[in-house]
Amino acid sequence: MAKKIVIVGGGLSGTIVANGLCRQLREELSSGSVTITMLGTSDKHLYQPGLLYIPFGRIRESELFRDQRKVLDRRVPYFIDPAAHIDVEKKTVATKSxxxxxxxxxVVATGSRIRPDIIPGMEEGAHWFYDLDGARKMRDTLQGFQGGKVVVNVNAPHKCPVAPLEVTFMLRDFFAAKGVLDKTEITYTYPIGRLHALEPVAHWAVPEFEKHGIKSEIFFNTKSVDAGSKTITSEEGVTLPYDLLVTIPPHTGHQVITDSDLGKGGWVPTERNTLLREGSSDVFVVGDTTNIPISKAGSTAHFEADTIIDNLSSLIKEGRWARNYDGKVFCFVETGLNSGTYVWFNYTTPPNPGPPSQMIHWFKLAYNRLYWLSARGLL
Amino acid sequence: MTDKIKVDARGAFCPGPLMEMIAALKHMNVGDEIEIWSSDKGSAKDIPEWVKKVGHELVSNDEREGYWSIVVRKAK
Structure with a gap:
């Protein structure tokens, strides 16, 4: 009997796992002793980090998409038939069809999704760039923006932890280039008592904010948005007026996770080193889907996927465990429209961002293209 | 019926223990408790400060061997 691997989710992490397994299990796939099947939601693969550049006209929409069938190894049957229920006792996945x-x-790789609908008034009153429609609307609004109060509002949890700071600095540069910075006031809100979850990044951001005249409101967890009066109010009791509200909406996991009773909020309880679902020895969880307390980011998904490829192929080929995930995360940080830095860390090594430079910004721009090699499992 | 969940955020540099707790509270009912483990001593100050500011209830804040265990009850 062939060993059947089913991957639920066709985003970055699921695709890397599938492509990596194809290389590691080449002989087994060829002989038919292993099959890999992927269930996804779309025929297109989206490069999500590229959405940040859409509002500023710095990337073409067509650069963000490839056909999923072309990104995925041809040996993996791909069905656009989303999972509706996962039964880890019977070891089955039932689909929408x-x-x-x-x-x-x-391999559970269902990812995360933005949920502006969770916060009253947010859908009506705010802009965001975490999906294509939102990024397009924000682009249109920025084109016509002639100055005023701008609030960049960050909610928890959210993917790509540095994106809120990046968009803040990019907005500042955009307004300066547009000639409306002197008529604009930017206020950045953050849920905890500093400017960023990463303490070194938060410390770095303080003088950057001062230098650019960016205001901040910390301990700000959004309660509601009033699109009529153009105000945003926090659970902590602070109300800010705005002319333009750019939000990083709260995220949840996929509905199939909650519907299958696999984890509150759509996050699957996952062992931090093995990446196995807690209580399972045959269910791996990867990318945003885990409840592991680390960044929900593409690099996290990538490094986790590499670990799963090694372990799953080793279990099948040699009947043994290969290695543990060490919590590695790497993030580029755009510090404006022409400079950038980066951070990396793992479970035992704290982050230590270096000084921003134009070269690292160029690296990030290059990675916007190299991503497709990552998704194919080549980088 | 009230529930108690545990979050092991030891070694969590980003998004960190407080952000993890804020995210977890969104899926809890009023009266439920969350126990968060943090290896960052700043959490022993940050978490109680935020809990007081928002109006939840700090149940306990204990230093253990190399980490802090902080229990919070969702109050609203």
């Missing part, structure tokens, strides 16, 4: 897939090993 009514099909059922049995598995020997399951």
């Amino acid at each position: 009514g099909k059922t897939y049995a598995y020997d090993f399951l």
Whole structure:
């Protein structure tokens, strides 16, 4: 009997796992002793970090998309048939169309999604760039913006932890280039008592904010937005007026996770080193889907996926565990429209961002293209 | 019926223990408790400060061997 691997989710992490397994299990796939099947939601693969550049006209929409079929190894059947229920006892995945897939090993890569609908008034009153429609609307609004109060509002949890600071600095540069900075006031809000979750990044951001005249409101957890009066109010009791509200909306995991009773909020309880679902020895969880307390970011998904590829192929080929995930995360940080820095850290090494430079910004721009090699499992 | 969840945020540099707790509270009912473990001593100050500011209830704040255990009850 062939060993059946089912991957639920066709985003970055699921795709890297599938492509990596194809290389590691080449002979087994060829002989038919292993099959890999992927269930996804779209025929397009989206480079999500590129959405940050859309509002500023710095990337073309067509650069963000590839056909998923072309990104994914041809040996992996891909069905656009989202999972509707995962049964980890019976080892089956039921799909929206009514099909059922049995598995020997399951990889859950359902990811996260923005939920501006959770906060009253946010959908009506705010702009965001975390999906294409939102990024397009923000681009249109920025084109016509002639100055005023801008609030950049950050909610927890959210993916890509540095994006809020990046968009703040990019907005500042955009307004300066547009000639409306002297008529604009930017206020950045953050849920905890500093400017960023990463303490060294927060310390670095303080003088940068002072230098650029960016105001901040810390301990700000959004309660509601009033699109009529153009105000945003926090659970802590602070109300800010705005002319333009750019929000990083709160995220949840996928509905199928909650519907399958696999984790509150759509996050699957996952062992931080093995990346196995807690209580399972045949269910791996990867990327944003885990409840591991680390950044929900593409690099996290990538490094986790590499670990799962090694372990899953080792279990199948040699019947043994290969290695543990060490919590590695790497993030570029755009510090304006022409400079950038980066941070990396793991479970035991704290982050230590270096001084921004134009070269690192160029590296980030290059990575915007190199991403497709990552998704194919080549980088 | 009230619930108690545990979050092991030891070694969590980003988004960090307080952000993890804020995110977890969103999926809890009033009266439920969360126990968060943090290896960052700043959490022993930051978390109680935020809990007081927002109006939740700090149940306990204990230093253990190399980490802090902080229990919070969702009050609203």
